[in-house]
Amino acid sequence: MLAARLYGQEDLRLEKIAEPTPTAGEVVIRVLAATTCGTDLKVWRRGGHAKMLQIPTLFGHEVAGQIVAVGENVQSWAVGDRIVANNSAPCMACFFCQKQEYSLCSNLTFNNGTFAEYLKIPASIVQHNILPIPENLPAELAAMTEPLACVLHGVARSQLKPGDRVVVLGDGAIGLMFVAALAADRLAEVLLFGGSNQRLQIGKQLGAAETFNYHQLRDIPAVVKEQTDWGADVVIEATGVPDVWELAIACTRPGGTVNLFGGCPRDSAITVKTEQLHYSELTIKGVFHNTPHYVRAALSLLASRTIPFELLISERRPLQDLEQVFQDMKARKVIKVAIKP
Secondary structure (H helix, E strand, O other), rough: EEEEEEEEEHHHEEEEOOOOOOOOEEEEEEEEEEEEHHHHHHHHHHHOOOOOOOOOOEOOOOOEEEEEOOOOOOOOOOOEEEEEEEEOOEEEEEEEEHHHOOOOOOOOEEEEEEEEEEEOOOHHHEEEEEEEOOOOOOHHHOOOOHHHHHHHOOOOOOOOOOOOOEEEEEHHHHHHHHHHHHHHOOOOOEEEEEEHHHHHHHHHHHHOOOOHHHHOOOOOOHHHHHHHOEEEEEEOOOOOOOOHHHHHHHHHOEEEEEEOOOOOOOOOOOOOOOHHHOOOOOEEEEOOOOOOHHHHHHHHHHHHOOOOHHHHHHEOOHEEEEEEHHHHOOOOOOOOOEEEO
16 A cells, blocks of 8 residues: 655655554554644654654554454444544553543553555554544544644633633644634634734634734734733643744733643743743643543534534645645645545
């Protein structure tokens, strides 16, 4: 079969490899759609990830597919089932899982390789984190379950209160998903900051109250304070750039919450003024990944079709175009692309 393998920084190769065969507890799916993600882009550009993979590796992690083979002891799934497979599953037994902090699981199983014709799903994911695709939900939307699950986890961790004013920094797919999720719940007034007028317009369609192009601003914290008096109640950083992490802190009001959601390069560091942190009583939270609960909530939200998440899919391309797709993502020509092997 044809599959993408990442060897290093911007070194992505399509290769012919053997089709996978399931062992006990596993299933193999034919990939119906694999969507690209900002995390994929960062991994491709950086040549690695702090937690999810080690190169060389099969690549891609958002997928919807159809089961073509099942291993021994698989009882709940059958050949022909259309499913969403999350890219991870917690062990359910470690210290963190016992506290129901599943995204912090010490033995979190990750699975990569969605940019391929077929994908093997490990037994732990089969057991805890695959779901049937509702009949009327297109595969390319179902494939977005994983990033939306991460966003819903991030919303839940943001300590929102009714009437809060929230700043989202970043107009990539994750930032736009945050806008959509927050606006849909009507919990908050969302101000979106990004660098693309086209993406900011999509942000408006997804519910942003106001949008701002940072290329046209000299002082983003000053603009936030003009809009909110004291600063935002909650700031969500969705770029994974250390300088923007610091900017997020500067945009937050005393007593507010900073959600540092975007993953930065390994060994990055930021500077925080102790006086500001202490006397302003800021809550600074790192938020990572998702949990089985939010995987189910994300698929349910996608299936409801109450939010036009299809606005985030810029193109549909064959697997053979994958290298060009990442070049286009790097140039910010597209948001998400649905790869159809």
